[in-house]
Amino acid sequence: MKIKKEEITIQPGKSFRVFTPSLRNFFFWHYHPEFELVYVEAIAGIRHVGKNISSFVESDLVLIGSNVPHLNFDYGLQTEYKQIVVQLKEDFLSNLIVPTAEFTDIRTLFDKAYLGLSFYGKTKEQVVAKLKEMQSQNNFNSLLVLFEILNIMAGSSEVHQLNTEDTRIKMFMNDKIRMGTIYDYIHKNYDKKPDVNDIASITNLSTAAFCRYFKKQTNMTFTEFVNQYRITQAKTLLLKDHNVSEVGYAVGFESMSYFNKLFKSLVGQTPSSFKKTILVPAN
Incomplete structure (x- = not known):
């Protein structure tokens, strides 16, 4: 990868x-x-x-x-x-x-x-x-x-x-960490409890070193990225007409209040509003 x-x-x-x-x-x-x-x-x-x-x-x-x-x-x-x-x-x-x-x-x-x-x-x-x-x-x-x-x-x-700096391949040639491994781990575990310690071990880095590496590569913390990935998956489920609570649990959130708060923070509207905006045709 x-x-x-x-x-x-x-x-x-x-x-x-x-x-x-x-x-x-x-x-x-x-x-x-x-x-x-x-x-x-x-x-x-x-x-x-x-x-x-x-x-x-x-x-x-x-x-x-x-x-x-x-x-x-x-x-x-x-x-x-x-x-x-x-x-x-x-x-x-x-x-x-x-x-x-x-x-x-x-x-x-x-x-x-x-x-x-x-x-x-x-x-x-x-x-x-x-x-x-x-x-x-x-x-x-x-x-x-x-x-x-x-x-x-x-x-x-x-x-x-999309970027504020040069990210052409010459900037990546000395990168020995495989981003594909990280993506694969998140994709398979986003609905569970992705553990930064686990992925750090998989990529042969200490947790602190992995966190520095991940922040440098993505301009996000590992937790921020996982949450964004979860919210993106949540959008898909909402647009397939699943109810909000069902979606929140399906993408790995145990607290519905936190799911609603984070969704609104990243998307600009609550999950229920987002669903209505997209699924209900304008008059």
Whole structure:
């Protein structure tokens, strides 16, 4: 489960590829020199790009820069989902974007992509419509649509930078701790009582050293990360119409008052309000 370099093959005569991967049962913590645009549509999920670990509801659209470690966005999803991924050839930037004066804004977009860029609002709606359009186009027309997508994102203010520092693979090369092992442990134990002492032992670190390492990698304590993971799983169960108490216990909380308080702190509304907002259509 250590970080893997993905070897991407793009067909001869093409500068990018569009496809719909399905890897939800496979933990793929990886990087590649190719830029990648990921769209995933699901009830709720977790994104991990660089050091950023956060959740999304309903859908997510993220541009990931060259050699930025990331986890497949569909990992662990227990509900139906749709995914569209665009991967650009390694020399796409240098051969097509950089030499062309009219692509200055797009070049700036690529320059920021190493931080991981999450798009929302009208920008996401427009880009998703174009992504779906690309899937039925021939090579030339799909390239034109791709430039439209890049132009939309380049001119948008509806974007959130997922990281505040450079997290490209060169920053991880000396890291001998396997984040995959930690993810696997949390995924299997989040509904029980994940013990920081256990995972520290598994990764061959003292508890204090593990806590320092984990905080450095994720900008969260182990407990904060486990709680965020639990709340993300809770969102999925709530949107499958389970009742609040049932959900709280199912994701590992023994106190419903604490579950409600933490959920509101992380999501901005109580579990019952969140459920009503999503499940009850607006008049």
